Amino acid sequence: MQAFFSEAQAGRLADTLHSRGHALLPQLLSPADCAAVSGLYPQAGNFRGRVVMARHGFGRGEYQYFGYPLPDIVQRLRSRLYPQLVAVANRWNEAMGLAIRYPPAHADFQARCHAAGQSRPTPLLLQYGEGDYNCLHQDLYGEHVFPLQVAILLSRPGEDFTGGELVLTEQRPRMQSRATVVPLAQGDAVVFAVHQRPVAGSRGFYRVTMRHGVSEIRAGQRHTLGIIFHDAQ
Numbered sequence: 001m002q003a004f005f006s007e008a009q010a011g012r013l014a015d016t017l018h019s020r021g022h023a024l025l026p027q028l029l030s031p032a033d034c035a036a037v038s039g040l041y042p043q044a045g046n047f048r049g050r051v052v053m054a055r056h057g058f059g060r061g062e063y064q065y066f067g068y069p070l071p072d073i074v075q076r077l078r079s080r081l082y083p084q085l086v087a088v089a090n091r092w093n094e095a096m097g098l099a100i101r102y103p104p105a106h107a108d109f110q111a112r113c114h115a116a117g118q119s120r121p122t123p124l125l126l127q128y129g130e131g132d133y134n135c136l137h138q139d140l141y142g143e144h145v146f147p148l149q150v151a152i153l154l155s156r157p158g159e160d161f162t163g164g165e166l167v168l169t170e171q172r173p174r175m176q177s178r179a180t181v182v183p184l185a186q187g188d189a190v191v192f193a194v195h196q197r198p199v200a201g202s203r204g205f206y207r208v209t210m211r212h213g214v215s216e217i218r219a220g221q222r223h224t225l226g227i228i229f230h231d232a233q
Contacts, residue, residue: 010084013025013084013088013191014087014088014091017085017088017148017191018088018091021168021170021192021193021197021208021210022168022180022182022190022191022192022193023190023191023192024182024184024188024189024190025150025188025189025190025191026185026187026188027185027187027188028077028152028187028188028189029152029154029187029189030187031186031187033073033187034152034153034154034155034186034187034223035154036073037071037073037074037125037154037223037225038125038154038155038223040071040125041064041125041127041223046064046066046067046071047064047065047066047067047125048065048066048067048068048120048121049064049065050062050063050064050065051063051064051065053132053134053135057135058134058135058137059132059133059134059135059213059214060128060131060132060133061126061127061128061129061132061133061134061214061217062126062127063124063125063126063127063226064124064125065120065121065122065123065124065232066121066123066124066125067121068121070121070123074123074225074227077150077152077225077227078106078123078227078229079105079106079107081150081191081227081229082105082106082109082146082229083104083105083106085146085148085191085229086102086103086104088148089102089146089147089148090102092147092197092198093147095198095205096196096198096205096207102146106229109144109146109229109230110231112144113142113144113230113231114231116142116143116144117142117233118141118142118143118144118230118231118232118233119231120231120232120233121231121232122139122141122226122228122230122231122232123225123226123227123228124225124226124228125223125224125225125226126222126223126224126225126226127221127222127223128161128164128214128217128221128222128223128224129217129220129221130217130218130219130220131216131217132164132216132217132222133164133213133214133215133216133217134213134214135213136167136169136211136212136213137211137212137213138194138195138210138211138212139194139226139228140194140195141228141230141231141232141233142230142231142232142233144230145194145195145230146194146228146229146230147193147194147195147196147197148191148192148193148194148229149191149192149194149226149227149228149229150189150190150191150192150226150227151166151189151190151192151212151224151225151226151227152187152188152189152224152225152226152227153166153184153185153186153187153188153189153222153224154186154187154223154224154225155186155220155221155222155223155224156185156186157183157184157185157186159220160220160221160222161217161218161219161220161221161222162217162218162219162220163215163216163217163218163219164214164215164216164217164218164222165181165182165183165214165215166181166182166184166190166212166213166214167179167180167181167182167212167213167214167215168180168182168192168210168211168212169210169211169212169213170197170208170209170210171208171209171210171211172199172206172208173206173207181215192210192212193210194210194228195209195210196208196209196210197210
């Protein structure tokens with residue numbers, strides 16, 4: 001697992017997030033790490049809850065939220081990625097006129113969530129089969145929301161599954177929604193906006209609303225690891 005970014009890599013990541021609202025982290029996990037995380041899915045003891053999407057109108061497929069303590073690799077991803085993103089999160093809030101600022105360490109932000117009653121972990125493992133999909137949505141979970149999250153593809157496109165593209169949409173004021181398909185290889189991660197992001201206009205910054213989903217799986221099985229930095233009520 002890629003532990004830290006160089007200063008140059010962090011700068012490029014920030015620039016891409018500011019300009020596009022999402023950024024790719026190629027090969028964040030090795031094939032062995034991907035297989036290890038995917039293999040956790042049938043082990044119920046790792047999870048606090050399972051959601052069958054069709055029961056709630058979320059799409060088709062299912063996912064499970066990890067319970068505390070998180071598996072070591074999930075905990076390391078959460079605690080090491082957060083510091084690389086916190087400067088972007090604070091800059092976004094400043095641009096959007098929001099007073100909230102995020103502390104440098106994830107443990108301190110987590111303590112803030114828990115003090116407000118958001119104490120259930122939100123990292124999750126998603127499983128899709130043929131015909132499954134995930135409707136466009138946002139992962140909010142409570143008052144305290146970190147504005148960026150990470151999805152890591154654990155399966156091999158074209159080998160383990162076909163279809164199942166990650167789709168991001170943005171809704172700008174008085175404009176139709178724009179969709180972006182993000183191509184991912186096994187082990188690739190994508191960082192993207194949870195809810196809103198600032199975009200520079202002729203009169204300063206305005207807010208763009210973001211959503212994400214997954215297109216229909218045509219064949220095979222797809223696993224994805226989601227890293228969300230705020231906890232749930």
